[in-house]
Amino acid sequence: QVQLVESGGGLVQAGGSLRLSCAASGRTLSGYATGWFRQAPGGEREFVAAISANGVVSYYGDSVKGRFTISGDNAKNTVVLQMNSLNPEDTAVYYCAARAGLVRQIASMYDYWGQGTQVIVSS
Numbered sequence: 001q002v003q004l005v006e007s008g009g010g011l012v013q014a015g016g017s018l019r020l021s022c023a024a025s026g027r028t029l030s031g032y033a034t035g036w037f038r039q040a041p042g043g044e045r046e047f048v049a050a051i052s053a054n055g056v057v058s059y060y061g062d063s064v065k066g067r068f069t070i071s072g073d074n075a076k077n078t079v080v081l082q083m084n085s086l087n088p089e090d091t092a093v094y095y096c097a098a099r100a101g102l103v104r105q106i107a108s109m110y111d112y113w114g115q116g117t118q119v120i121v122s123s
Helices: none
Strands: 003-007 010-013 018-025 033-039 046-051 058-060 068-073 078-083 092-099 117-122
Touching: 003 092, 018 033, 018 092, 018 117, 033 068, 033 078, 046 068, 046 078, 058 068
Parallel strands: 010 117
Antiparallel strands: 003 018, 018 078, 033 046, 033 092, 046 058, 068 078, 092 117
16 A cells, blocks of 8 residues: 655745645555546546656656656655646645556546645646
């Protein structure tokens, strides 16, 4: 079992930055592909970014490419999502997820989920 806890959300003005962290316990994240997804009010869960277990392969959703960066910190058993140039459309609850096996961009393929952290971007 992997327990995931997100942190780092908050309120930021458009154009600003936030750094989200996903801390794992129970297992080492270096054995899992990890993804970030987000869900806006009334919307579906959207893929944001994902990184392979070995940190070599990463994917990004089209709406965040060039602005967001996902990275792993094995020493802290944490995956970080650096979000720059934020805009109001990035407002959502951001979820961290993990799965054993290859990195994927589909939420239903992830086995472990955190509770989410709220990000609000004001215009």
